[in-house]
Amino acid sequence: MVPLPFDGSPELSRRQFMRRAVATGGASGLAACLDKQDRQTLDAPTGVSDPGTLPDRQHAWNDVLPVDSDGNVSRATHHVFLSLSLSNDPTPESRQRVETALQEIERALEWGPDGVLFTLGYTPAYFDRHELGLHESVDLPDPDPITAITAESQVEIDDTDAMLHLASDNPAAVLAVEETLFGDKDTLNGEAVEQTIGPVLERTNRRTGFVGAGLPADRQAGLDGIPDGQPVPEEAPFFMGFRSGFRESQATEDRVTIQAGPFEGGTTQHFESIELDLEIWFDDNDHEQRVARMFSPDHAEDGAVGAVGEQLGTTTGAKNVTDEIHEHARDDGTVGHAQKLARARDDGEPVILRRDVNTTDGDVAGLQFLSLQREITEFRRVREAMLGEQFHQYGLGPRQPNGILQYIRLRNWGSYLVPPRQHRALPQPDPAH
Numbered sequence: 001m002v003p004l005p006f007d008g009s010p011e012l013s014r015r016q017f018m019r020r021a022v023a024t025g026g027a028s029g030l031a032a033c034l035d036k037q038d039r040q041t042l043d044a045p046t047g048v049s050d051p052g053t054l055p056d057r058q059h060a061w062n063d064v065l066p067v068d069s070d071g072n073v074s075r076a077t078h079h080v081f082l083s084l085s086l087s088n089d090p091t092p093e094s095r096q097r098v099e100t101a102l103q104e105i106e107r108a109l110e111w112g113p114d115g116v117l118f119t120l121g122y123t124p125a126y127f128d129r130h131e132l133g134l135h136e137s138v139d140l141p142d143p144d145p146i147t148a149i150t151a152e153s154q155v156e157i158d159d160t161d162a163m164l165h166l167a168s169d170n171p172a173a174v175l176a177v178e179e180t181l182f183g184d185k186d187t188l189n190g191e192a193v194e195q196t197i198g199p200v201l202e203r204t205n206r207r208t209g210f211v212g213a214g215l216p217a218d219r220q221a222g223l224d225g226i227p228d229g230q231p232v233p234e235e236a237p238f239f240m241g242f243r244s245g246f247r248e249s250q251a252t253e254d255r256v257t258i259q260a261g262p263f264e265g266g267t268t269q270h271f272e273s274i275e276l277d278l279e280i281w282f283d284d285n286d287h288e289q290r291v292a293r294m295f296s297p298d299h300a301e302d303g304a305v306g307a308v309g310e311q312l313g314t315t316t317g318a319k320n321v322t323d324e325i326h327e328h329a330r331d332d333g334t335v336g337h338a339q340k341l342a343r344a345r346d347d348g349e350p351v352i353l354r355r356d357v358n359t360t361d362g363d364v365a366g367l368q369f370l371s372l373q374r375e376i377t378e379f380r381r382v383r384e385a386m387l388g389e390q391f392h393q394y395g396l397g398p399r400q401p402n403g404i405l406q407y408i409r410l411r412n413w414g415s416y417l418v419p420p421r422q423h424r425a426l427p428q429p430d431p432a433h
């Protein structure tokens, strides 16, 4: 692990310090975090004595995440995404080891943003290791980025076996869980732990993320992808300057949950890492133009959004401007990202549940885009809508105000099955057999 790239200088704000510690990781990141909190140990709420009482859905996070003053589900602040590779083909012993290690975490730390939330998902490559194919009730095709996107970007496919997503408001908690699972810590939050998963699943890639009002502005200086002059608004939770994740534009957890078959109660996860290139976004567009591209030209004209989206309660209203989209393309030379995507709803209902967060991995401003949906094919349909190819006829190619396409570069793409909790430890392709 690289040493922490800071020495606790007074200019570094507490939240910058914590975010950097999570990005750095390892025992040194954890020690720095605890030190900053004036703690020897985590001192977080403890977990359950019987992990069997936790929800069957690994992705059941909404009930324990706080709701903001408008009624939207908030996201946890700190995130780590670990790509994992199996050291050997799964055996009953390795399966038991993974399950025991995860249950130890659930006993030691509360399931929630004050403790930790996590999901463990598996790629098609993992299921390809088995003779038997993945059960037909799960729609998890091999990751195959849409050609129009790969023409614009250099994309790496996640062909490891699994991904562990850890999330918490407490930066020390995500780091302590990671160290417990993959390092040699023998206590977590004051509880004894015996099992690690490191010998079974090896970390091959570590990505990090964060979200929250003020955090992107705090971190913008000197970052690749953000022009000079610190243009990210102070209150914005995301680098592009707007709130996201309004309740009415998010699928419910029920809508994204697999309804039948041996993986009933599970979901599928799409994960892509995006780099942002916001020079033109901030230097050549004024706020009104940014609103038009992110939401719709009508939102810009009506001043409907506010500085960072504070005027929107639980809905963007994007679905009310879907019919005007061709008119906007022709007459305004712009279509909005949210406007385009609202057209991909199913009978008026969003089909993907977005849990995306900012990242500064590699010192580049970016987004870890994570979404849950019942089927990967549904995600693909929504992602195709984002390309807005039907607007090329109006001169709106990918480098024009066709939503926000111009500002994003895809870097990594992966698909996962997030099984229900009972099958989360190295599942068979058909756990019923």
Ligand code: HEM
Pocket: 238, 240, 242, 243, 244, 245, 246, 248, 249, 250, 274, 276, 294, 316, 318, 319, 337, 338, 341, 342, 343, 345, 350, 352, 367, 369, 382, 383, 386, 404, 408
């Ligand atoms: C840098 C990248 C991105 C940024 C900054 C971004 C930002 C936003 C914002 C601000 C909204 C409106 C607020 C809301 O409805 O929550 C939104 C809506 C949405 N975005 Fe994105 N987004 C990005 C990438 C993506 C990607 C890769 C997808 C994948 C398909 C996506 C899918 C959606 C969907 C489905 C909606 C909701 C549309 C509806 O109302 O039904 N976004 N996004």
